[in-house]
Structures are given as structure tokens and as C-alpha cells.
Amino acid sequence: MDEPCRLPSALDHFMCIECRLERKRVGLFLDYDGTLTPIVNRPELARLSRDMRRLLHEVGKVCKTAIISGRGLDDLVHLVRVDELYYAGSHGFDVLGPKGSGIRHEFGREFVPAIAGAYAELCAQLGAIDGVILENKKYSLSVHYRLVPEELVSRIDGTLDHVLASHPTLRRTYGKKVFEVRPRLDWHKGEAVRLIMRILGLNGKDAVAIYVGDDATDEDAFRSIAASGIGVLVADEPQPTAAIYRLKDSDEVGVFLARIAALLTGC
Numbered sequence: 469m470d471e472p473c474r475l476p477s478a479l480d481h482f483m484c485i486e487c488r489l490e491r492k493r494v495g496l497f498l499d500y501d502g503t504l505t506p507i508v509n510r511p512e513l514a515r516l517s518r519d520m521r522r523l524l525h526e527v528g529k530v531c532k533t534a535i536i537s538g539r540g541l542d543d544l545v546h547l548v549r550v551d552e553l554y555y556a557g558s559h560g561f562d563v564l565g566p567k568g569s570g571i572r573h574e575f576g577r578e579f580v581p582a583i584a585g586a587y588a589e590l591c592a593q594l595g596a597i598d599g600v601i602l603e604n605k606k607y608s609l610s611v612h613y614r615l616v617p618e619e620l621v622s623r624i625d626g627t628l629d630h631v632l633a634s635h636p637t638l639r640r641t642y643g644k645k646v647f648e649v650r651p652r653l654d655w656h657k658g659e660a661v662r663l664i665m666r667i668l669g670l671n672g673k674d675a676v677a678i679y680v681g682d683d684a685t686d687e688d689a690f691r692s693i694a695a696s697g698i699g700v701l702v703a704d705e706p707q708p709t710a711a712i713y714r715l716k717d718s719d720e721v722g723v724f725l726a727r728i729a730a731l732l733t734g735c
């Protein structure tokens with residue numbers, strides 16, 4: 469991963485992006501939390517604004533657009549509610565095409581019982597800690613600790629280690645104030661991007677992937693498109709990343725989507 473550096477703004481350098489997209493077919497990939505919505509204390513409070521939903525309709529009409537999130541697929545589809553989009557939930561393990569497309573790919577079904585088992589054990593061992601939010605997302609699970617007092621986080625960390633020791637088919641990854649547990653499979657958001665580009669026939673030299681995301685799990689996607697795509701990190705501080713542009717926050721993501729929609733509508 470690259471050293472932290474101040475990446476060029478995707479808005480200030482939009483003309484460069486415009487040049488990269490000239491006469492290309494575009495696949496647009498967007499993370500949800502912290503990208504389309506601001507980061508909030510509780511996952512259920514991360515609601516898409518009316519403006520952002522309208523923008524997703526607009527970009528969805530002019531280029532193939534997918535939302536890729538650590539959230540469970542049903543939760544993600546329910547929060548976004550834009551029919552023409554592609555969705556990849558649970559970090560790309562659960563992929564769904566637009567209504568009528570017949571596209572549905574699920575990876576790691578054999579791991580679902582282990583996820584359910586680990587979830588039950590974590591509920592029993594961590595449920596009493598104030599502020600812990602546990603989510604079973606079928607192909608992965610989340611332990612949110614944003615609302616947990618700092619001095620209790622190491623207890624959660626240790627409990628998770630202990631539970632995972634009896635589930636060798638699962639592994640832990642890290643997000644913003646959340647521990648994620650997912651199958652020990654070489655599958656992630658970057659593989660989901662490659663899969664969706666392939667499904668859409670966007671794997672030739674005339675295709676470009678744009679990926680916009682804010683979290684550690686989005687780095688897999690930035691790396692997967694590094695050779696020919698455009699990775700855009702959403703962050704207000706420099707941090708190590710494989711992205712090549714940045715946007716400060718979800719407001720800037722909205723401006724960026726509006727420009728992409730206008731650019732591709734004009735083509």
C-alpha cells in the first residue's frame with residue numbers, strides 16, 4: 469500500500485478523469501457508509517439523502533453502477549432502493565443485478581453455518597456490553613464498537629479472538645470502529661468488482677472502472693482496478709491508499725456523481 473500522501477482532488481482534476489473516460493464504457497462502483505452517507509454512530513441511522521438517491525438514478529441511467537458494501541445484501545438494497553443498480557453485499561460475497569436481470573451470485577454458502585455459530589457465541593459473550601452492536605449478515609458478521617467505552621474495546625477484541633479460535637474457517641478484518649468476520653476465502657470487494665465488470669462485458673480495453681470508497685475494505689477494490697481504473701478515496705486526511713484521487717466527504721461524492729452523470733449524458 470502507498471504511503472500517506474495528499475492525493476489530488478477528483479473534483480479539481482475532473483478534466484483528467486474526463487480524458488481517461490473519453491470513448492470508454494464506464495462501470496461505476498460505490499461504497500455505501502462513509503461514501504454515499506456520512507459516518508454515523510449507529511448503522512441503522514446511515515440513511516441515503518433524497519438528493520443522493522436522485523443522483524444514483526441519474527448515474528444508473530448513463531452507466532452501469534453498482535453499490536458494494538460490507539452491509540448484508542437485503543439491508544443494502546432496502547437502504548438504497550434504486551432499481552437500475554447492481555448490488556454487492558457482505559463485502560462482495562452476495563451479488564444481485566437489477567430487477568429482471570436474473571443476476572445473482574453467492575459465494576461462500578458453505579460458511580453460513582459457521583457465521584451463524586460465531587454470531588450466536590458473540591451475542592452470548594458480548595451482548596451485555598453497553599454499546600456493542602452485532603449484525604449477522606449471512607456471509608459475514610459485524611461487531612460495531614463505536615459506542616463502546618474505550619476501556620472495554622480490548623475485551624471485545626479478546627473475546628473475538630477466542631470465538632474465532634474455534635471457527636478456523638473464518639477470519640477477522642477491520643473497518644472504522646467495527647470488527648468484521650468473514651469466510652477465510654480469497655474473495656473481497658476487488659473480486660466482486662472484477663466479477664461485475666465481467667458480467668457486464670466491461671472487461672475489454674474500451675472499459676474503465678471507477679471505484680469510490682472510504683474504508684480499509686475498499687483498498688482491495690482500489691488495488692483490483694489500479695492498472696486501468698480510477699480509484700477515488702473518500703477521506704479528509706491523508707492516509708495510506710491505492711486510490712489515485714480523493715474526495716473529502718459524501719457531499720463531494722454527490723458533486724462528483726453529478727459531474728459523471730452530466731459528462732456521460734453528453735456523450
Ligand SMILES: [Mg+2]
Pocket residue numbers: 499500501502503681682683
Ligand atoms: Mg465505507
